[in-house]
Amino acid sequence: MLDLFVLQVPRDAPWTAKHAAEWDRMTMKEFLERNCWTAFARDVMTSLVRVVMAAETYEMSLLSFAWYIAAAQVLYLKPCT
Numbered sequence: 001m002l003d004l005f006v007l008q009v010p011r012d013a014p015w016t017a018k019h020a021a022e023w024d025r026m027t028m029k030e031f032l033e034r035n036c037w038t039a040f041a042r043d044v045m046t047s048l049v050r051v052v053m054a055a056e057t058y059e060m061s062l063l064s065f066a067w068y069i070a071a072a073q074v075l076y077l078k079p080c081t
């Protein structure tokens with residue numbers, strides 16, 4: 001699921017993504033709680049946010065994270081699908 005979101009975020013203008021406002025209101029914590037079926041998947045993604053973004057999941061919006069991944073061109077994230 002997250003990999004599909006990343007594909008929808010323009011690297012040069014993430015605010016123009018179709019769901020930009022909705023995703024910017026949602027924290028990564030909320031996204032992970034709603035979409036990760038296992039504690040292991042949530043833990044892996046939480047660790048990824050902490051290590052790569054130097055932030056907690058409650059501090060980062062879904063849009064910001066998706067933009068960062070899109071900008072890095074890392075499109076294959078599957079732990080939450």
